[in-house]
Amino acid sequence: MCTSFMGQLLTATHNFGTAPTRGTSAADTFKAALYTTTASPAINAATTAYSATGEVSGTGYTAGGVTVTNATAPTSTNSSSTAGVAYWTPSANLVYTTVTLTTAFDTVLIYNSSQSNAAVSVHTFGSQTITAGTFTLTMPSNTTSTALLRLSTT
Amino acid sequence: MDDSLLEKKEGSIDNDIEYTTWTEYWLDGELVHRSAHVTLKTSPFSDLVAATFG
Numbered sequence A: 001m002c003t004s005f006m007g008q009l010l011t012a013t014h015n016f017g018t019a020p021t022r023g024t025s026a027a028d029t030f031k032a033a034l035y036t037t038t039a040s041p042a043i044n045a046a047t048t049a050y051s052a053t054g055e056v057s058g059t060g061y062t063a064g065g066v067t068v069t070n071a072t073a074p075t076s077t078n079s080s081s082t083a084g085v086a087y088w089t090p091s092a093n094l095v096y097t098t099v100t101l102t103t104a105f106d107t108v109l110i111y112n113s114s115q116s117n118a119a120v121s122v123h124t125f126g127s128q129t130i131t132a133g134t135f136t137l138t139m140p141s142n143t144t145s146t147a148l149l150r151l152s153t154t
Numbered sequence B: 001m002d003d004s005l006l007e008k009k010e011g012s013i014d015n016d017i018e019y020t021t022w023t024e025y026w027l028d029g030e031l032v033h034r035s036a037h038v039t040l041k042t043s044p045f046s047d048l049v050a051a052t053f054g
Helices: A003-009
Strands: A030-036 A075-078 A084-088 A094-112 A118-138 A149-153 B007-014 B018-027 B030-040 B047-050
Touching: A003 A075, A003 A084, A003 A149, A030 A118, A118 B018
Parallel strands: A118 B030, A149 B047
Antiparallel strands: A030 A094, A075 A084, A084 A149, A094 A118, B007 B018, B018 B030
16 A cells, blocks of 8 residues: 555545545644543444534533644655555644543543534543643644554555 | 642653643632643544555
């Protein structure tokens, strides 16, 4: 598989279907929602779209979560003649400022709010609660081995 | 409020998935502030690997 193709998957260059689902050339808006430790159904790789079911709630938190800052386009790079990586990372940390979330949460869902809230990725961490404080998710470095989203061939 | 009455507690966790720190302030046995800072390292759901046909 060509590495450039993987990068183009992240920018919706190709459409193998019979009907394009996109009507705009503008970048989409992505959001990040937090989910409780007891969310049912569980938020995982089988999740197909954002749902308020199991989402955290509390003072200062808006259903749907925060908008993901996306100032850096996906990148693809070859690691050899037969392998490569396409990757993307939000260009700013995800910050939930001055919230009170007393029900423990351990999951963030990144989803595309411009495309019917389609799910993108799920990330888990140790259970947290927040009391009149700020919850910050620091993004990893945007590299071939640490980016938040990575498509790779080996 | 007299800040000297506040008891500060801090903690952290560091593993393959995350590096997390948190800060709590307690007043008379009541939690009045808790913030957390999670640095994501990797995720079991973020990697898609496709093997190349030989």
